[in-house]
Amino acid sequence: MSGEYLAFLALALVAIIGGVLMLNLSKVVHMVIALVFTFISIAGLYVLLSAEFVAAVQVLIYSGAITIIMLFGIMLTRHREEDKEKTTTGGFWRKALTAISVFAFGAAVYLGVYQLDFGENAARLHEKNAEQIGTALYSHYIIPFEIISVILLVALVGAIILAKKDDGEAQKK
């Protein structure tokens, strides 16, 4: 059992626990913190894969920007702290079926990857990986890169028109 394996186990465990907690906690701020744990441990997994640049981006964007925006969202909207009993839809059979299918899928994937051996790791991935990503992004993948800018435009426009108060609505308040 190598050190890398131990680190992987720890990080993966934290990531999964963070995800599960995020679903089960009842206060929104706690959920965000659980999510931060997941984000940061995923960044750790990227470091293990010698993708330092992606890891830095993960920390900056997910644990930084997205978490802050979520906190702002929580701050600026009303939250009634209600201790309602947890109600979920669907009967016993539906839940059981969902659980069975989730576990079956997990088992199928686990069977596939457990013994899988991809042979040698690519040796040159860690060398100047920010430069490698930059070169690929701005030469080879320039077309998808430009389309992503259209996606950003669409997302911005969408966020504004969906969240903006309409004139009539704003005057009423």
Place this chain on the structure above:
Amino acid sequence: MSMHTLLRYEWGVMTPEFIIIGTALILSLVDLLMPDDKDRRPLAWIAFVGVAIAFVATIGLIPAETTSILHDTFRLDAFGKAFKLLLLAGGALSLLLAFDYRPKEGLKHRGEFSYLMLCALLGAMIVTSSGDLITLFVGLELLSISSYILVGLRKTSVQANEAALKYVINGGISTAMTLFGMSYIFGLTGTTNIKEIAVEAQKLTDGEYQYILALAFLLLFVGLAFKISTVPFHMWTPDVYQGAPTPVTAFLSVVSKTAGFAIVLRLLITIFAAAPARGKDTSSMLLSMQDYIAFLAGATMIVGNIVALKQRSMKRLLAYSSIAHAGYVLVGFAAMSWVMIDSIWFYLLAYLLMNFGAFAILQRMSDEADSDDISRFAGLYQRSPLLAVAMGVFLLSLAGIPGTAGFIAKWNIFLGALMTEPGHYVLAAVMIATTVISYVYYFGIFVQIFFRPAAETSSLRLPIGLTLIVVVCALGTLLFGVVPGLAYHFLGQFEHFGDFLQ
């Protein structure tokens, strides 16, 4: 990369895409600079003209040879040209619908409506003409994200809010599945170019790798099933179709679905057709997976048609009918005959014509009273005989009655299922049985139109945009129903999409 290398590529083959994105940008600027109290409906006309120019440009590109830009991140081949024509026609018709969309509560953000639709159309076009996983995925997301916003544009309507939320959540899950599948494919082959993936996948003779590749196939197929709304991912369809504004519903049911079939065909055929597998055909994973696809096709047809029987809302009825139609198209894919792509293309063409016609008339009828209950159609024949006859033509075509494009399309899919060796008799039988079931609900609408007394006696006037759609679609439906050779002659120049794999 220097400017010189960049300019060496033939960017001319991207003209239709450039026109669409240019129109979208111009519209967003015009919308920004226009005074607030101005009516923004004319913007839909500008968008329509842009799409029409792009359509002409695509026709102009038909003689062009197969071109690839930047390692296939954009490629123009016969497959892309043929499907892009369908998408552009669908986009133009949805914009016409949007121009005459007058819901009871009014529609704010008409400007955004037009250029979001153009962006969605751009995403769909990218999906049809790319040979790289990343571009395909980015195009698919552009289409999805634009449609999420379009669905939620009627902010005051509870139904629309529910529909938008459902659409986002379901779409997110399906995107995750698609991406998971893609990541396995990338992991096994080490490249995102789908032709190189196909070459690498042929070398995977080890059973372990084949297991993972099969898993990737299923994940990819189930994830993409969301876009074409077939069985594992069909639950969102009725709610979203009902809640979305009618032009968006028409857009989703035709353009989005066509793009979905385009990406399913291109990815699955290119990557898996020659990959070795352990199943019933060891030389091709696609053929080994045939039974699963056939099963999903059968389940889709059965679920779509049976649940449609008890619908009262016209939009929900058309949603279930669109699920059923996706099932018929999937039969064409599952059969994997050599005319597969031709018959699917023709089916989608017929589907475009009859569905847009039906949605145009539905929009007129439901805007009037803010209800899309089937009884709105009662006595349509007395109020406007011509409109009733046009609706009759669309319904006959949807049901697949001889003399209409819908019949020819279904007939070709049906023959395709029987012409392979061994034939898919069970699938063909299910297709016939479910078609007969579908007669029940299509003729239910018929009865309302022709035999029930009208609740109102005022005559109906159709606005100019809707008239144009109804006339074009009705003529097209009849024309391709009587002389389908026209469309097949047109397809003939693509030579069964042979350059698909080169």
